[in-house]
Amino acid sequence: MSEQFQLIPGNSLKTNSPEDGRALAVKIARLTIKITQPDAKTREKLRPVYANDASMLIAIGQTVAMEFATIAKANNYWK
Amino acid sequence: MSEQFQLIPGNSLKTNSPEDGRALAVKIARLTIKITQPDAKTREKLRPVYANDASMLIAIGQTVAMEFATIAKANNYWK
């Protein structure tokens, strides 16, 4: 029941579909934040900061786009 | 009639043309914002912020460029 991997859930880039691959991209992006700022309270405090800032929401979108590019390639674009 | 996929419309990166691929890039970029800030009212409030800010419009353009790079590759550049 424990989370064994800190950075890549399931320790794999393989997913069944683009939707799942995108969800993985979102998770991986969040886990990088978590390892950089391990304190849950601080992260909780920062969440409304970026969720209400147009500029940061865009930057998060760019991060997810980058992670997804790698995951999509790893899955040969689910062709 | 319901939208079944939250992150990748149609759960596929395959499109018929560059124009459709670009439209998909725009949609995917928006859906990442949506999952990060799920409150529709807040998103509505932020829209005029970025739509009237030259710097944020450019940043959105960069996000779409990144998503499109992945989609174009997934479609072998519609050759």
Next chain:
Amino acid sequence: MSEQFQLIPGNSLKTNSPEDGRALAVKIARLTIKITQPDAKTREKLRPVYANDASMLIAIGQTVAMEFATIAKANNYWK
């Protein structure tokens, strides 16, 4: 005489030369701005903002570089 495609002019990434490919990259980058801020008057008002700001000019250059990377690849680098 009407512009049929909103996002990718000619609905193709194929161009005859690097120069044409670069021009396409510039156009595609502008069309993303246009779809995000559809009001022509607002865009007109924002133009001098970014055209006179060193930092935004650089960011536009990065956007064009990203679009061009995709177009160049789609054309196999015009080899």
Next chain:
Amino acid sequence: MSEQFQLIPGNSLKTNSPEDGRALAVKIARLTIKITQPDAKTREKLRPVYANDASMLIAIGQTVAMEFATIAKANNYWK
């Protein structure tokens, strides 16, 4: 016992798994900071600055995403 390589731990991009590859991406990103700001005290002082700033945490996430793209490719996506 000494650290022989300053920029790429183990002088290799090869890792056993995505999780290890991601950890390497994080380390490489940190080592670039270290070579640019070699003074440990200054780095120590800057740590709380970025760890408590939503915008910088996102930027760090983008850096790790970039490093990971290269490492993932070097490992053929651990297929």
Next chain:
Amino acid sequence: MSEQFQLIPGNSLKTNSPEDGRALAVKIARLTIKITQPDAKTREKLRPVYANDASMLIAIGQTVAMEFATIAKANNYWK
């Protein structure tokens, strides 16, 4: 004697060496600025702004890195 191409000097991505390819990357990056801000006087005025700003110098470096990635690939890395 006239400059015939506005965006890609020589209308080609092919260069004889990495050094020449890098010089081309720098030129292409500048030409994008030129087409976005066609007024020479304004560009002249903006030059000291970015050349004396650490943050903008870094952003220019990122732009050149992006252009170079495309040119290097077009030349098969001069292997």
Next chain:
Amino acid sequence: MSEQFQLIPGNSLKTNSPEDGRALAVKIARLTIKITQPDAKTREKLRPVYANDASMLIAIGQTVAMEFATIAKANNYWK
């Protein structure tokens, strides 16, 4: 004894190892700054600015990551 190349040391992207490739990435990134701001005194003055700014250190890390992606590919990831 003279430095013959201004932008790519040794006029080659080929290196013996990932560590050397990373060092080359750092050098290339610095040489782009040098050509954009050729005055050594100004660069000297800007150094403490970015070396003490968390945000700029991260941006430098992103630049090095981009250059390294190209160099790593040019060396087939030192496989």
